[in-house]
Amino acid sequence: MINHDIVIIGGGPAGLAAAISCYENGNQDIIILERDNSLGGILNQCIHNGFGLHTFKEELTGPEYAARYVAKVQSLGIDYRLNTMVIDISKDKVVSSINETDGLMQIQAKAIILTMGCRERSRGALNIPGYRPAGIFSAGTAQRYVNIEGYMPGRQIVILGSGDIGLIMARRLTLEGALVKMVCEIMPYSGGLKRNIVQCLDDYNIPLRLNHTVTKIFGKERVTGVMVSEVDAFRQPIPSTEEYVECDTLLLSVGLIPENELSRKAEVAINQKTQGPEVDESLSTSIPGIFAAGNVLHVHDLVDYVSMEAALAGKNAVKYVQGLLKTGLSIVIESKNGVRYTVPGTINPDNAEDITVVRFRTSDVYRDAYLSVYLDDERVMHLKKRILTPGEMEQIVIPKKWFAERPNLKKITIMVEKE
Amino acid sequence: MYDIIIIGAGVVGSSIARVLSKYKLKIAVLDKEVDICEQTSKANSGIVHSGYDAHVGSMKAKMNLRGSKMMEKLCQELDVPYRRNGSMVLALSLEDLPKLAILKTQGDTNGVEGLRILTRDEAIKMEPNLSNEVAGALFAPTGGIVDPFKLTIASAEIAFQNGVEFKLKTKVIDVEKHDDHFVVFTDKGELITKVLVNAAGVYADDFNNQLSAHKLKITPRKGEYCLFDKQVGNLVDKTIFQLPTNLGKGVLVTPTPDGNLLVGPTANDIIDKDDISTTAEGLKSVVDRAKKSVKQIPMGFVITAFAGLRATEQNGDFVIGEAADVPNFYNAAGIESPGLTSAPAIGEYLGEMISQKLHAVAKSDYVKIRKDTVRFESLSLAEKAAIIKENPEYGKIICRCELVTLAQIKDAIHRPLGATTLDGIKRRTRAGAGRCQAGFCSPRVIEILAKELHLDPREIAKNDNNSVMLIEFDKDSL
Numbered sequence: 001m002i003n004h005d006i007v008i009i010g011g012g013p014a015g016l017a018a019a020i021s022c023y024e025n026g027n028q029d030i031i032i033l034e035r036d037n038s039l040g041g042i043l044n045q046c047i048h049n050g051f052g053l054h055t056f057k058e059e060l061t062g063p064e065y066a067a068r069y070v071a072k073v074q075s076l077g078i079d080y081r082l083n084t085m086v087i088d089i090s091k092d093k094v095v096s097s098i099n100e101t102d103g104l105m106q107i108q109a110k111a112i113i114l115t116m117g118c119r120e121r122s123r124g125a126l127n128i129p130g131y132r133p134a135g136i137f138s139a140g141t142a143q144r145y146v147n148i149e150g151y152m153p154g155r156q157i158v159i160l161g162s163g164d165i166g167l168i169m170a171r172r173l174t175l176e177g178a179l180v181k182m183v184c185e186i187m188p189y190s191g192g193l194k195r196n197i198v199q200c201l202d203d204y205n206i207p208l209r210l211n212h213t214v215t216k217i218f219g220k221e222r223v224t225g226v227m228v229s230e231v232d233a234f235r236q237p238i239p240s241t242e243e244y245v246e247c248d249t250l251l252l253s254v255g256l257i258p259e260n261e262l263s264r265k266a267e268v269a270i271n272q273k274t275q276g277p278e279v280d281e282s283l284s285t286s287i288p289g290i291f292a293a294g295n296v297l298h299v300h301d302l303v304d305y306v307s308m309e310a311a312l313a314g315k316n317a318v319k320y321v322q323g324l325l326k327t328g329l330s331i332v333i334e335s336k337n338g339v340r341y342t343v344p345g346t347i348n349p350d351n352a353e354d355i356t357v358v359r360f361r362t363s364d365v366y367r368d369a370y371l372s373v374y375l376d377d378e379r380v381m382h383l384k385k386r387i388l389t390p391g392e393m394e395q396i397v398i399p400k401k402w403f404a405e406r407p408n409l410k411k412i413t414i415m416v417e418k419e
Numbered sequence: 420m421y422d423i424i425i426i427g428a429g430v431v432g433s434s435i436a437r438v439l440s441k442y443k444l445k446i447a448v449l450d451k452e453v454d455i456c457e458q459t460s461k462a463n464s465g466i467v468h469s470g471y472d473a474h475v476g477s478m479k480a481k482m483n484l485r486g487s488k489m490m491e492k493l494c495q496e497l498d499v500p501y502r503r504n505g506s507m508v509l510a511l512s513l514e515d516l517p518k519l520a521i522l523k524t525q526g527d528t529n530g531v532e533g534l535r536i537l538t539r540d541e542a543i544k545m546e547p548n549l550s551n552e553v554a555g556a557l558f559a560p561t562g563g564i565v566d567p568f569k570l571t572i573a574s575a576e577i578a579f580q581n582g583v584e585f586k587l588k589t590k591v592i593d594v595e596k597h598d599d600h601f602v603v604f605t606d607k608g609e610l611i612t613k614v615l616v617n618a619a620g621v622y623a624d625d626f627n628n629q630l631s632a633h634k635l636k637i638t639p640r641k642g643e644y645c646l647f648d649k650q651v652g653n654l655v656d657k658t659i660f661q662l663p664t665n666l667g668k669g670v671l672v673t674p675t676p677d678g679n680l681l682v683g684p685t686a687n688d689i690i691d692k693d694d695i696s697t698t699a700e701g702l703k704s705v706v707d708r709a710k711k712s713v714k715q716i717p718m719g720f721v722i723t724a725f726a727g728l729r730a731t732e733q734n735g736d737f738v739i740g741e742a743a744d745v746p747n748f749y750n751a752a753g754i755e756s757p758g759l760t761s762a763p764a765i766g767e768y769l770g771e772m773i774s775q776k777l778h779a780v781a782k783s784d785y786v787k788i789r790k791d792t793v794r795f796e797s798l799s800l801a802e803k804a805a806i807i808k809e810n811p812e813y814g815k816i817i818c819r820c821e822l823v824t825l826a827q828i829k830d831a832i833h834r835p836l837g838a839t840t841l842d843g844i845k846r847r848t849r850a851g852a853g854r855c856q857a858g859f860c861s862p863r864v865i866e867i868l869a870k871e872l873h874l875d876p877r878e879i880a881k882n883d884n885n886s887v888m889l890i891e892f893d894k895d896s897l
């Protein structure tokens with residue numbers, strides 16, 4: 001058994017930022033464990049630009065953004081292991097991992113930061129009927145084929161789901177010479193960022209079919225086509241609208257799921273809405289000393305926020321090791337009326353920073369509505385929003401002084417209001 | 420000239436081949452597919468039925484009982500995942516309770532051991548997630564679950580190791596009876612054999628009807644399933660059936676030996692013997708019906724759906740044995756459910772018959788025991804440490820969801836009758852069978868297959884020559 005103060009699981013942007021933050025906050029006994037053959041996480045395959053606008057005030061590609069953090073980690077001399085897969089975490093913080101050279105490695109940690117990212121939802125979750133031919137890929141897999149392995153998944157493509165990865169791949173495959181016939185989205189709105197719809201679909205005349213889904217896959221060995229249907233208000237296909245679309249490839253961009261199999265092994269409580277751990281203001285999970293940040297916590301659209309969130313987790317992990325994180329009563333954050341969830345879910349004023357950033361997504365599209373914050377029954381914030389959509393993460397900021405002013409505060413409520 | 424040619428490398432053909440490989444005989448198994456276990460044997464419930472629902476006195480009852488008895492020991496010898504988890508048939512209304520008693524009587528008569536009627540409370544105590552509609556249940560402690568791929572592959576591997584030839588990608592087109600032999604016409608040429616065994620699944624009627632005046636008619640009866648993530652694999656511990664209908668055993672909810680949850684199948688007679696597509700109605704009906712058995716079906720955790728075809732013969736029973744009017748022609752036809760359970764028994768039964776007929780002599784060097792590809796995920800931490808020390812390639816994870824390592828994939832390729840396709844790797848190692856459904860590992864597995872088999876990655880298929888994964892190599896060419 002080896003000992004380290006802080007073990008970081010996953011070397012994507014969240015893990016890298018967490019490690020740097022640990023170091024800068026005074027703890028140098030850190031190790032990052034990464035299962036891939038390089039640091040950087042999913043960014044390595046995102047060769048489009050649009051990363052880092054908030055952090056660096058310039059538009060970087062995914063690998064460029066990652067490279068800045070990797071360089072920092074290396075210059076600080078932070079220890080990391082590649083090709084090292086964590087296979088178990090115990091409640092008492094023993095991290096077990098394997099790789100070719102060290103074999104099984106067991107580390108007793110004082111604190112653990114979970115930064116394992118997320119994975120893509122597969123076809124099964126949609127239960128699209130038909131055969132199971134070759135030619136059905138998740139958008140991220142296709143991205144990996146094209147950008148890293150140098151293969152094309154197909155020539156004539158239909159994309160189901162308008163998540164960001166699907167949108168990005170529509171453009172990418174078009175640039176590589178494929179014909180992207182359409183992007184179908186079952187919801188009346190896209191799950192991706194507005195800027196991606198404009199830059200990846202509109203600019204290339206790729207139709208976005210809202211309220212449409214794929215109802216059947218054709219082809220026994222390789223995909224030969226799909227049936228596309230419009231759906232009604234209950235998202236049920238309308239038979240008379242069926243349209244056969246010839247294609248050799250179906251890409252799925254139907255959502256991401258935080259990768260929490262390890263968290264479950266350590267008995268970390270999982271939020272049913274986010275599928276990520278329940279966390280408090282310090283990004284501590286239900287198991288003291290285990291922290292979480294980035295896509296493993298909730299799916300982010302912008303990497304800048306991932307980095308910020310992870311830095312906070314790193315800082316608090318250091319505090320925890322020093323015994324400086326307080327335990328005690330927490331104020332609950334309730335999400336209501338169109339606010340699907342919040343991260344964090346509770347705030348302990350004793351640990352709160354000067355400002356606490358609360359991130360969330362809405363469950364529907366709202367136009368010209370208000371985002372409101374209530375402290376118990378008192379409305380303290382009422383922000384007019386031109387548009388709120390599930391595809392874009394929202395945030396509000398809670399200043400620490402609110403707690404000092406209201407020592408008996410029990411509950412913060414965040415909701416969407418019509419007026 | 421072959422002593423024996425077996426058409427079909429499903430679980431039945433492979434089981435027959437395994438038993439006959441004990442003897443000094445020249446045997447070939449022919450299959451049109453690129454791998455063994457590519458048809459019905461890969462798409463079923465994987466249940467080792469205890470035998471209460473086969474009609475008294477039928478061939479099905481006989482083979483089912485014998486197969487169920489043989490399964491545990493055989494799976495030990497062949498290193499195949501098997502668990503005797505027990506099964507339950509639910510009555511979902513008070514009116515249905517008498518039907519449980521009838522089923523029990525049939526089972527008792529068939530010789531099924533330990534059958535017991537449970538009250539509603541007893542049933543719910545055993546399986547807390549049963550639905551509130553449950554009125555009572557028949558409990559069969561001898562019911563089990565088995566990995567159908569592994570049972571088929573293991574049987575074929577043993578046969579292969581004992582000298583049986585497997586001619587894959589070899590489609591039988593015609594069979595002809597001559598005085599003392601058969602001519603088997605295939606798309607790869609003609610073969611001659613003394614004895615012909617027909618284990619061609621849904622196509623078995625074709626070959627019987629070419630040779631025998633006793634015509635068979637096999638109708639494919641489709642069964643569709645939803646498979647769920649391991650995270651919800653413990654929704655039930657036993658296999659939960661509903662009362663059988665005249666189309667089959669009804670929709671079941673069961674854990675699999677690998678820890679997933681399986682829900683299905685439907686039962687619909689169809690025409691096309693290759694139609695294993697799933698349908699919207701089918702998947703909906705599976706879920707709707709399963710909801711009657713258990714409190715809730717965790718739809719968010721479906722990882723895939725699939726369908727298989729039962730080879731239902733019009734007379735409703737297995738057709739096993741030498742055709743009365745065609746000496747040396749043996750059928751294993753109409754092997755619908757419980758065919759997987761029965762396969763070892765069918766192998767034993769026909770194996771004995773045929774070896775006696777040929778006055779075959781047993782081999783002295785018959786290999787009976789098989790070691791499966793290491794199941795890395797199920798090793799303890801200490802065992803994992805030890806095996807990586809021995810071979811560092813066990814430290815290199817290829818499939819993250821199922822924790823499958825490079826060493827396992829290479830073994831699956833190089834072991835007897837090794838894998839050549841993505842699906843072949845999946846069935847032998849579970850790489851790609853997990854929650855991301857090969858999203859992550861397929862590029863890696865394609866690469867390993869190409870390297871180990873000295874092929875171009877573009878030649879690697881999912882399961883068939885026409886199912887190549889990648890269309891073009893290298894963007895430079897564009």
Ligand SMILES: Cc1cc2nc3c(=O)[nH]c(=O)nc-3n(C[C@H](O)[C@H](O)[C@H](O)COP(=O)(O)OP(=O)(O)OC[C@H]3O[C@@H](n4cnc5c(N)ncnc54)[C@H](O)[C@@H]3O)c2cc1C
Nearest residue numbers: 010012013014034035041042050086116117294295302303
């Ligand atoms: C296709 C795509 C396009 C995007 N486009 C943009 C954009 O234009 N602009 C923008 O700002 N943001 C974008 N994002 C969002 C941003 O990239 C992600 O939110 C961010 O990468 C998440 O970081 P992470 O560290 O949480 O997760 P990841 O980057 O997924 O990193 C997780 C790491 O953990 C490792 N890991 C997981 N489990 C284990 C284990 N058991 N053992 C060891 N290691 C493990 C993984 O290998 C991985 O390296 C995009 C995301 C994607 C997927």
Ligand SMILES: Cc1cc2nc3c(=O)[nH]c(=O)nc-3n(C[C@H](O)[C@H](O)[C@H](O)COP(=O)(O)OP(=O)(O)OC[C@H]3O[C@@H](n4cnc5c(N)ncnc54)[C@H](O)[C@@H]3O)c2cc1C
Nearest residue numbers: 427429430431451459460464466591620642757758759760
């Ligand atoms: C939905 C469903 C659920 C089931 N559940 C269970 C269960 O829980 N328990 C149980 O005991 N049984 C079950 N069964 C039954 C069991 O799966 C089958 O009885 C068994 O797999 C049949 O095996 P087989 O070898 O006869 O057929 P197959 O596996 O279909 O093998 C036949 C082989 O013959 C080959 N072949 C056909 N024609 C030719 C040709 N012209 N030339 C060359 N090769 C040819 C095919 O390629 C195929 O590989 C189920 C079946 C279904 C469909």
